[in-house]
Amino acid sequence: MQTFIPQPALERICRLRIILLEQVEQEKRIDSNEISVLTGVAANTVRKDISYLEGYKGSKQGYTVAELITCIEENLKLSGTVRTCIVGLGKLGSAMLDYPGFLPAGYKLTAGFDSDINVIELMKTDIPLFPAYDIEEQAERLNIELGIIAVPSKEAQKTCSRLVAAGVNGILNFTSCTLHVPEKIVVRNISFLHEFDIISALLADKQ
Amino acid sequence: MQTFIPQPALERICRLRIILLEQVEQEKRIDSNEISVLTGVAANTVRKDISYLEGYKGSKQGYTVAELITCIEENLKLSGTVRTCIVGLGKLGSAMLDYPGFLPAGYKLTAGFDSDINVIELMKTDIPLFPAYDIEEQAERLNIELGIIAVPSKEAQKTCSRLVAAGVNGILNFTSCTLHVPEKIVVRNISFLHEFDIISALLADKQ
DNA sequence: CGGTGTGAATCTATTCACAGCA
DNA sequence: TGCTGTGAATAGATTCACACCG
Numbered sequence: 001m002q003t004f005i006p007q008p009a010l011e012r013i014c015r016l017r018i019i020l021l022e023q024v025e026q027e028k029r030i031d032s033n034e035i036s037v038l039t040g041v042a043a044n045t046v047r048k049d050i051s052y053l054e055g056y057k058g059s060k061q062g063y064t065v066a067e068l069i070t071c072i073e074e075n076l077k078l079s080g081t082v083r084t085c086i087v088g089l090g091k092l093g094s095a096m097l098d099y100p101g102f103l104p105a106g107y108k109l110t111a112g113f114d115s116d117i118n119v120i121e122l123m124k125t126d127i128p129l130f131p132a133y134d135i136e137e138q139a140e141r142l143n144i145e146l147g148i149i150a151v152p153s154k155e156a157q158k159t160c161s162r163l164v165a166a167g168v169n170g171i172l173n174f175t176s177c178t179l180h181v182p183e184k185i186v187v188r189n190i191s192f193l194h195e196f197d198i199i200s201a202l203l204a205d206k207q
Numbered sequence: 208m209q210t211f212i213p214q215p216a217l218e219r220i221c222r223l224r225i226i227l228l229e230q231v232e233q234e235k236r237i238d239s240n241e242i243s244v245l246t247g248v249a250a251n252t253v254r255k256d257i258s259y260l261e262g263y264k265g266s267k268q269g270y271t272v273a274e275l276i277t278c279i280e281e282n283l284k285l286s287g288t289v290r291t292c293i294v295g296l297g298k299l300g301s302a303m304l305d306y307p308g309f310l311p312a313g314y315k316l317t318a319g320f321d322s323d324i325n326v327i328e329l330m331k332t333d334i335p336l337f338p339a340y341d342i343e344e345q346a347e348r349l350n351i352e353l354g355i356i357a358v359p360s361k362e363a364q365k366t367c368s369r370l371v372a373a374g375v376n377g378i379l380n381f382t383s384c385t386l387h388v389p390e391k392i393v394v395r396n397i398s399f400l401h402e403f404d405i406i407s408a409l410l411a412d413k414q
Numbered sequence: 415c416g417g418t419g420t421g422a423a424t425c426t427a428t429t430c431a432c433a434g435c436a
Numbered sequence: 437t438g439c440t441g442t443g444a445a446t447a448g449a450t451t452c453a454c455a456c457c458g
Contacts, residue, residue: 006426006427006428007409007426007427008427008428009428010405010409011401011405014404014408015398015401017404018383018398018400018401019383019384019385022383031438031439031440032439032440033439037385038385039385040385040387042428042429044429044430045427045429047439047440047441048428048429048441050441051440051441051442058435058440058441059435059440060435060436060438060439060440060441061435061436061438061439061440062439062440063440076407076411077411078404078407078408078411082403082407091301091303091305091306092299092302092306094298094302095298095299095301095302096399098298099298099299102400105400105403107400107403146403146406153229169410170403170406170409170410172399172402172406176225177226178226178244178246178247179247180247184413186406186409186410186413188402188405188406190397190399190402191222191225192355192379192397193225193308193309193312193314194225195379195395196289196312196314196353196377196379197224197225197283197285198218198221198395199353199377199378199379199393199395200283200284200285200289200353201217201221201284201285202214202217202377203376203393204283204284204285205212206393213448213449213450215449215450216449216450238416238417238418239417239418240417249450249451251450251452252449252450252451254417254418254419255419255420255449255450255451257418257419258418258419258420266418266457266458267418267419267456267457267458268416268417268457269417269418270418
């Protein structure tokens with residue numbers, strides 16, 4: 001047993017947890033082959049990944065869904081509720097504002113920001129909205145840990161810096177810009193155009 | 208020079224192209240260090256990645272942006288316009304319907320589908336909309352190559368199978384479900400909850 | 415010199431093969 | 437016997453070091 005989880009394994013484990021949470025019968029036993037079908041990951045790899053988790057008292061005859069979820073959450077520290085905000089309330093940002101799946105997954109959407117005051121005043125939502133120039137103040141006051149950047153590309157780095165100044169240390173970036181942040185900050189990027197290109201390139205490769 | 212591009216390199220190259228396209232001064236020369244700043248990838252790795260591209264007549268003194276883009280597009284077959292559709296016109300799907308960035312990036316949004324007929328009739332858009340049960344017929348007729356799945360989880364696999372039946376061979380899946388497809392089909396998944404979890408786990412890891 | 419391009423070395427992840435438990 | 441768990445083997449990606457070009 002190692003004390004370090006390789007990042008690809010860690011990513012698969014995160015996804016495994018999400019998929020297990022969707023299983024209704026959480027008391028049910030599940031074996032690595034079933035997990036393989038559910039996740040698309042080879043059973044071998046599933047077992048290897050699980051072996052990176054500390055403290056799983058394996059019954060050697062499959063896993064119980066609930067216990068596996070707990071074990072993953074303990075190892076990856078995914079138990080509490082993480083305070084989150086969205087910057088940029090255009091089409092994408094406001095679609096996410098309305099998304100009901102955050103809280104069940106452990107993320108509390110605590111604030112929204114936009115540079116357009118009209119947007120803030122007109123939008124109907126229970127989540128408190130603020131002008132973008134208040135990010136430092138409000139995000140810090142609200143103790144936000146994680147920020148979503150859904151602004152136009154040219155504002156991405158400025159927005160990012162404000163979030164970092166506010167004490168946010170995880171950022172999900174929907175722009176295609178590279179964000180420059182201090183060492184300790186974790187940034188992940190999502191771009192569907194990027195994914196399209198990858199799909200196209202892989203397809204061309206397969207002839 | 209190899210004839211095969213490792214997938215991580217291919218993904219970085221796709222992203223490099225997107226970033227280069229945003230550079231206004233495309234006639235400008237750019238060196239691997241500048242690319243490194245722009246992409247967040249080490250200059251070493253940038254050069255290695257570019258070395259996987261065939262037919263780059265290196266001037267040994269930096270690259271010209273336009274030529275590099277062309278070279279990437281030739282190698283990755285990213286030139287033409289790819290016909291695309293969205294299935295699921297909820298918040299996320301309709302946000303994407305309105306997104307103006309597809310065409311500039313080489314993707315023509317050619318149809319939208321939803322299982323709710325009301326949605327289709329009420330939505331204002333220039334893109335033709337159809338009921339979900341028409342996917343096979345319409346997506347085939349319109350020669351759609353790439354499908355976006357933005358439906359609720361429980362409809363994901365059914366939607367996927369319809370798209371595949373319609374001849375679509377690339378799928379971008381916004382649900383957290385694992386899609387089961389024939390060998391030749393390329394699927395990529397996007398899930399922001401998954402990304403959140405990864406960010407949280409990585410942050411916990413860094414203390 | 416200040417850059418590129420690339421084989422070789424290192425580091426990392428995946429797969430395999432099998433011992434051992436229920 | 438069927439499944440887990442894991443060291444060892446393989447495959448793969450990144451980094452390094454340096455020859456070479458403008």
